[in-house]
Amino acid sequence: MTVASLARKSLLPALKSRFVHSYGSTLLRRSTIRLYSKAVPLTAETYSDKVKRDERYKKLDNADIEKFKAILQDENSLLQDAGDLEFFNEDWMRKYRGQSKLVLKPKTTEQVSEIIKYCNEQKLAVVPQGGNTGLVGGSIPVFDEIILSLASMNKIRSFDPVSGNLKCDAGVILENADNFLAEKGYIFPLDLGAKGSCHVGGVVATNAGGLRLLRYGSLHGSVLGLEAVLPDGTIYNSMHSLRKDNTGYDLKQLFIGSEGTIGIITGVSILCPARPQVFNVAFLAVNSFEAVQKVFVGARKELSEILSAFEFMDGNSQALAERHLGTDHPIESGKYPFYILIETSGSSKEHDDEKLETFLGNAMEEGLVEDGIIAQDETQLKNLWAWREQVPEASTIGGGVYKYDVSLPLKDLYGLVEAVNEKLDAQGLRDPEDESKPVVDAIGYGHLGDGNLHLNVAVREYSKVVENALEPFVYEWISSKKGSISAEHGLGFQKKNYIGYSKNDTEVAMIKQIKQHYDPNGILNPYKYV
Amino acid sequence: MTVASLARKSLLPALKSRFVHSYGSTLLRRSTIRLYSKAVPLTAETYSDKVKRDERYKKLDNADIEKFKAILQDENSLLQDAGDLEFFNEDWMRKYRGQSKLVLKPKTTEQVSEIIKYCNEQKLAVVPQGGNTGLVGGSIPVFDEIILSLASMNKIRSFDPVSGNLKCDAGVILENADNFLAEKGYIFPLDLGAKGSCHVGGVVATNAGGLRLLRYGSLHGSVLGLEAVLPDGTIYNSMHSLRKDNTGYDLKQLFIGSEGTIGIITGVSILCPARPQVFNVAFLAVNSFEAVQKVFVGARKELSEILSAFEFMDGNSQALAERHLGTDHPIESGKYPFYILIETSGSSKEHDDEKLETFLGNAMEEGLVEDGIIAQDETQLKNLWAWREQVPEASTIGGGVYKYDVSLPLKDLYGLVEAVNEKLDAQGLRDPEDESKPVVDAIGYGHLGDGNLHLNVAVREYSKVVENALEPFVYEWISSKKGSISAEHGLGFQKKNYIGYSKNDTEVAMIKQIKQHYDPNGILNPYKYV
Structure with missing residues (x-):
């Protein structure tokens, strides 16, 4: 009997007693x-x-x-x-x-x-x-x-405990907003690794997606109102608090994801859901990307309304995370090509536990899952999340990273990482150990439930050779699969010239018209976006 | 012991055996x-x-x-x-x-x-x-x-069973789209009474909200792409299928709720959730609007992730529905001032039943709910929904209806209906029985979970006297509570001149600029909107 099959058989009883390494707060800051x-x-x-x-x-x-x-x-x-x-x-x-x-x-x-x-x-x-x-x-x-x-505009303006509507300045740090909401029994409908530094206004201006979009949807649905300063100094006060309001074009939507090019968001009104009473996190090892997809389809059906995150990481990303965190990986039975983090959240511990255990039992029975672990307390839960959330920082281990944040049809999602590594190898650019090679590794992870892949190319230095190997190759590959060259990170400076890979000429022309309409002098965030 | 308290005590055991009147398909068509x-x-x-x-x-x-x-x-x-x-x-x-x-x-x-x-x-x-x-x-x-x-553009274009992405022509009837999805195990993320006639494109063009917005959010979150013809004939092909795509301003958002004033929607790409495996419907009688609110706050907390609709109806609306449907009301123990319909949907019948019964048991224990019934099968479920869905048609029983669809803070929601009836009575305009009075009744019902009230003034004829009693009184009342004069029905012809009650001068000016930008000749849907 192999280790894998042994693990598969013994997972469920074993889960309850396994220990997840506790290494305190591992969220490193940019310093x-x-x-x-x-x-x-x-x-x-x-x-x-x-x-x-x-x-x-x-x-x-x-x-x-x-x-x-x-x-x-x-x-x-x-x-x-x-x-x-x-x-x-x-x-x-x-x-x-x-x-x-x-x-x-x-x-x-x-x-x-x-x-x-x-x-x-x-x-x-x-x-x-x-x-x-x-x-x-x-x-x-x-x-x-x-x-x-916007750092000095950092006040909570109001909160309505009946509707869950939070109004705050743009410069409130996301984690501060969420901590405030936690005290009231609510949750910010978005979470991401940079939560300790990023601003609520920045999150809206870039239409950030993050870790729980699968459950709470995009900001286009949850932002109820905005306040923004237009390029001519006009204050656009649209800080509404209504869930439904069909009086005129929903102009605030233009500012969500506009990256500061047509207005400066100064205030945000957002609908926050009730904070779930129970969270569960499972961390699984699987042997193929096909298995990752099958586990996802099953999770969406069986965990359905309690599924709040479905993240995947490839083996290479976890190898970097292990070096970065300096501790052993929570899955001890071996190295696997893919890992999955599943989070559920709901209102009944008993019901959620039963759903999750039944689901995982079936997935193991079908041979989809090789090994796994379920967090037994809040500390373990946070530590398991760290193996996902630390990947972006771990990928800077060589000194730099080329980041591609893309949307792709599920079946093609991991093909991009494989294609990039093949290309880098063909040009002799990649070696995880050999310090003379510019590239450490190309790794893939992300929000599988949203069709969102993060391709990170960890490098020892930024170089034209590597950049030329990657671009426009990556964008062309994405375009050929009808994906998006920016799922959630936006265009900024990096992708200004590449929007044509995701949007057609009519769309691009209409986007440029809107920029011209609101900012005819082009003073806001120039040299970027479109 | 009064009937009410007897009903309260006996509700839960009684629920299982009670019979809900079956009267077949009650969805009348305009004919x-x-x-x-x-x-x-x-x-x-x-x-x-x-x-x-x-x-x-x-x-x-x-x-x-x-x-x-x-x-x-x-x-x-x-x-x-x-x-x-x-x-x-x-x-x-x-x-x-x-x-x-x-x-x-x-x-x-x-x-x-x-x-x-x-x-x-x-x-x-x-x-x-x-x-x-x-x-x-x-x-x-x-x-x-x-x-x-758009009636002749009525084809489903494609469906992806992995992501749940439906692409269809604008003229597909909502019910047809949902029936198609049901066969695939998916559900359209919106439902409304007119589903047998309304088009998917019309639903998007008017940003319809409907019965399940509470669960699946607004169309601004679930529409992934659109195809529209602009006023100069340009085809805006933006039929994307990605859940996340941050490449440029999200222009499709402008067309959602634009009511055909800046483009004609010809195609819709929408993300559809997995169809829940279990639905429950409870129909409750309560004695005050305060109790309605308390039941809602409790439901959102205890039913949480399985709560998919929370509708309320006042006693007057049910009296009209009873005359319209010609059958006895499902709550037989007496007449009550307010009724609530709660729908849950989830993945486990056992878990959902337990959550709903525990919740209702507590609500009765606390004296919030006077009587109630839980549907025992699909037919009963549909019949209970009919008592809510038939209210709009029942309110035309006198020959006509003035409809106001508004958003208000929860605590003020029913105050508007009371204020309107007081005003009509003060002017001697209302009598449910006396055929010589122009107004039958002003009734209130709607999507309480979304802060959305439907105020229907059932009339025997449309008249300037009634209209002058209602407007601008209704709009001023809403504006004083910072509500919206159109939660989900839109502006159209009726509310063209009233947008100022919900939007400030800057917002209205910006809306007019967008109309001018896309339709300088004003050929699309003139005399309406703004």
Whole structure:
């Protein structure tokens, strides 16, 4: 009897007594990453062949500074010191670096309005910035754009415990919003790895998807209202709190996912669901991507209304996570090509346990699942989630990472990772151990339940050779399967020139018309999006 | 011991054996209504003080007819006979009547495009029409606009059984789409009383909410892609099938709820959830609106993930339904001021039954519920739903109905119905029995779980006296509570001038800009919306 089949037979009874390694809070912050990285090259230099400073934008002068000081009325709301600017000029992945000389941190919507009105009149380009956790260079200036940070607008405005409607400033950190809601018995309808840094406004501006979209749907359904400052300084106050309101075009939808190109979101009104009373997490090992898909189809049918996350990770991603976390993997019976994390949440522990155990028992009986573990308490649950949530950071282990966040039909989802590794191998670029090769590994993981794959190419350095091997190859592959080149990360700077792989000419033209309609001077987040 | 408390004590054991009256299919179609109604007055005459024909629109001539014949290449796709036109010129409520001389029924998106391109060039006004089940006069011409019916575009285009993605023509009848999905184990994420007549495209164009929004969310979340013909004839092909796609502004959102004013929806791509394996329906009687709210808060917490509908009806609405259906009410122990219909749906009959019975047991124990019944089979379930779904038709029993579909904070929801009845009584306009009074009754019912009230004023005739008593009183009352004057029915002709009660000047101006942007000649659905 092999280890695998033994594990399969013994899983269910064994689950109850197994120990999940406890290593405390493993959510590293960007400061940890910085220690072992080199200086980030300037975006303007790295991409000098692709982008030039647009001379229609005015260069910042002293009169502008004085104007902003008069608007903000607080020395601390205006940063000009090189050291202070560094954080705001660099992205989380250390791939993009801008040259802004000024960060403005307004405290009110009116201040944002006055700033933007002035910038529009003066043709000063502006980059709105939330928690700066984006993955496509969208929140980083390319040249000398002024950075408008929402970090000082961080108040909860109101909460209605009957409807679950939360209204807050754009700069509230997602985790703070969720902690606030937890006390009231509610949950933010979105969760993602960067929750400790990202802003609610940024999440909406980028239409983030995250870990629980499968259960609570997209922000296009849950955002009830927005407040935004338009490029001419107009305050668009649409902070409604109604679940249904069919009076006119639903214009707030345009700002969800607009990446700060047609307005700066300053306030968010969102419908929050009641917090489930019981969570379960199972972590499974399977032998093929076909098995991953079969487990998913079964889970959606049998776990149905309690299924709240279905994440998959390939074996290579878990190998990186193991090196990164420095502890043994929770599945001890061997290495497997694929792992699955299933989360259920509901209102009855007894019912949920029964559904999950019946489902897993059947999946093992059918030979789909090789080994697995169910978290027995809150700590174990968090630790199992860490093996999924730590993958993005683990993939920077070599020093950098090329990230592709794509939607694909389920059957084609993992084919992209295989195709990329074949291509890298054919060019002799990849080796997990050999430090002389530029690429550590190409790994795949993501929100399988949403058809959303994260392809991360972990590299030892950013290089044109690797970039040329990856692009446009990756985009062409996705386009051939009618997928999306950006499922949830957005376009930003990285994908500005690639929208044509996911949208047709009519769609692109209509998108450009909307940008022109709202921002004829192009002052908001230039050189990006479309 | 009173009847009520006896009922409370005996409800749960009694539920199992009680018989729900079976009266077969009670879903009357509009043909039934027509028999007892007088001729519908022309909208142009009824509202001659408010609207005049816009002379910039060309009047139809023979050359136009010949052009349309050439495009459609089928005599049956073009209706000019007065008898044939009647259905298309009148609305379901028999409140609005247009004077169109031409109905076009294209069979392909290309035909729609050619027709609209020509109309735009010639300045011929067009009203797009789906199943003509709208409630605000949105699908009916006001003057001589050409009617473009989507009824002949009624094909399912594709279905993906792994993702649940349905793609279909706009003219597919909702019930047909749902029946098709049922065979595949899926469900359309929206249900409403008019499902036997309304079109999928019309549902999207009006952002219909319906009976299960509580569970499956709004169409802004579930529609994955659209195909629409713009006012200049451009085909906007955005029939994507991806759950996540962050490449550019989500322009399809503008068309959801645009009521045919900026484009004609010709195709819909929608994400359909797996069909629940078990449905339960409970029908409860309670003594106050406060109790209705308490039962709701409890249901959302205890039934949580299996709660799929929470509908309320006042006693007056059930009295009309009883007269309309001609059978005894399912709650036999007496008349109550409020009734609740709760639907649960899930994957385990045993678990769902247990949750529902525990919840109802607690609610009775607390004295919130006076009497109730749980459907024991599919027929009983449908019959209980009929007491809710028949209310709209029952409210036309006097000959006509003024319908207000509003969103309000939960605590204020029923206050509007009380305020309206007080006003009607103060003016001596209302009497359920006295045929000389213009108003039968003002009744309230709706989707409590969505904060959505339907206020129906059942009248014996449409009259200016009643209309003046109701408007703008109703809109002012809603505005004072920060509600919406149209939760799900839209603006159409009825509410064109009232958007200011729900949206501020900036919002209205931005909405008008979008209309101007896409339809500078104003050929699509004129005299309506904004």
